[in-house]
Amino acid sequence: MDKIVxxxxxxxxxxQDSEIYxxxxxxxxxxxxxVELKNNIKRIWWRDIVHRREDVAGLDSSIINNPKVWEASGHINSFTDPLVDCRNCKQRFRADHLAEDQSIAESEIFEKGQCPACGKKELTEPKAFNLMFKTFVGPVEQDASVAYLRPETCQGIFINYNNIRQSSRLKLPFGIAQIGKAFRNEVNPRNFIFRSREFEQMELEWFCYPPRIEEQQSPDDWFEYWKKSRMEWHLKMGIQKDNLRYRDHEATELSHYAKAAVDVEYNFPFGGFKELxxxxxxTDFDLKQHSQVSGKDMQYFDEQSGQKFFAHVIEPSLGVDRMALALICDAYQEDEQEGQTRVYLKFSPAVAPVKAAVFPLTKDEKLVGMARKIYERLQEDYLVTYDESGSIGRRYRRQDEAGTPFCITVDFDSSEDQTVTIR
Ligand SMILES: [Zn+2]
Structure with a gap:
């Protein structure tokens, strides 16, 4: 992992952000x-989920919303981690992680737990710590003006459900997709960009008929559909099959709103398979909640069956940053060349930040002219790079490390027979 970092x-x-400080x-x-890698991930996701489907619409909602949104979603009350403080060294730890590491129950921490930092047995009882970042809207810092940075993008979709359904004239089943930043004040951010406090999500909320509506595909069937479809997408992005697997959530680890959940896991170089x-x-938890708290009717009227109900929701949710990390880890390769270790990134061309590099073999005017021409033509459609400095071997090496899939070399034959060497 250190090599990848x-x-x-x-x-x-x-x-690292603010590195100079x-x-x-x-x-x-x-x-x-x-930024190119992330943009490619987002563009491909958006193309596959929104553009290539007639039943999905896009959205870009605000990062700060009326705090009622987070009351209705349950985040103000239950989006918490249990924390313990060490009274000796004043450090703070996740109670669940600490209990697991020391093979004790969370309720035993106060009596038996040991501070992982200073070793003293002076830990407090676990306390709930809300993971949302708080801020104030307007010039006065008072309780009435408290707002939160969104901890997930999906609530923006739920609160716009009526607007989008009506303006886009959508009929069940349909989806609403959004890509955007989310913020969580994680107690222990860790593993490079795997768990950070500011991150970007790509979320699809797929609205479908509730169970047992005649002749309609059930939420369980749609769950299976998206489970399969999302795995196929990761394979298409070029991730190696052996590094991916499913993991069903146990009933005890399900969130308060979920009836079933499955992770597509990636085999990260730190600690093995983890959620990708x-x-x-x-279920219909979110729409029901927002309907109740806002007092607006968010039910769906089905002309076919003459019934009125809340749509049920299947949500595939993927972090852009985490996807970027999985792609980099998956692409990382080392081999021996002439007694030296060569490092390279083997991306699929669709996700590679730079698609091609163009080199003139020497700085000869003729070669440079032709190489510049090729570079400028490719540049109209792709991010490509031009490099004339150093030996060819050294230039290849630079592109290997950057993960550039194609290198185009113009040599003395090129001007004679109009051919180039592609590596
Ligand atoms: Zn301590």
């Missing part, structure tokens, strides 16, 4: 290649 910095994929834990910046994408059957 250092490659990401060296090549301009990912930097020693950083800020849980925040990251995406450099020139990182989550697919949840959220």
């Amino acid at each position: 250092s490659l990401c910095k060296r090549k301009g994929y990912i930097f 020693n950083g800020l834990n849980g925040f990251w910046d995406f450099g020139p290649l990182g 994408e989550g697919i949840a059957y959220r």
Whole structure:
């Protein structure tokens, strides 16, 4: 993992945020290649989920919403982690992680738990800590003006459900998709960009008929459909099959709103298989809640059956940053060449930040002219790079590390027979 982190910095994929001020834990910046990789992920997701389906509409909702949204969603009351403080060294820990590491129950922490930092047995009882970032709207910092940075993008979809359904004249089943930033004040951000405090989500809320409406596909069937479809998407993105698997959630780990959930897991170099994408059957919890708290009718009237009901929801939810990390880990390769270790990133061309590099073999005017021409033509449609400095071997090496799939070399034969060498 250390090698991947250092490659990401060296090549301009990912930097620690505010690095010149020693950083800020849980925040990251995406450099020139990182932003291209993320943009490619988002563009392909949007194309496959929104553009290529007539039953899905897109949305870009606000990051800060009326706090009632988070009351209705349950986040103000239950979006918490249990925390314990060490009274000796003043450090803070996740109670569930600490209990697991020390093989004790959470309720035993106060009596038996040991501080992982200083070793003293001076831990407090676990306390609930809300993960939402708080801020104030308007010039006065008072309770009435408290607002939150959204901890997930999907609530923006639920609160716009009526607007979108009516303006786009959508009939069940249909989906609403959104890509956007979300924020969680994680207690222990960890594993590079795997769990950070600011991240970007790609979420689809798929609205379907409730169970037992005649002749309509049930939520359970749609759950299976999206489970399968999302795995196929990850394979299409070029992730190796052996590094992906499903993991069903146990009943005890389901969120308060979910009836079933499955993760598509990726085999990360730290700690093995971990969640890449989550697919949840959220039932009609969210629409019902928002309907109740807002007093607006968010039910669906089905002309065919003459029934009125709340639509049920299947949600595939994927983090852009986590997807970028999985793609980088999956692409990372090392081999031996002439006694030296060569590092390269083997991306599928669709996700690779730079699609091609164009080199003239030497700085000969003729070669440079032809290479520049090829570069400028490709540049109209793709992000490509031009490099004439250093030996060809060294230039190849630079592109290998950046993950560029194609290198185009113009040599002395090129001007004679109008051919180039593609590697
Ligand atoms: Zn301590």
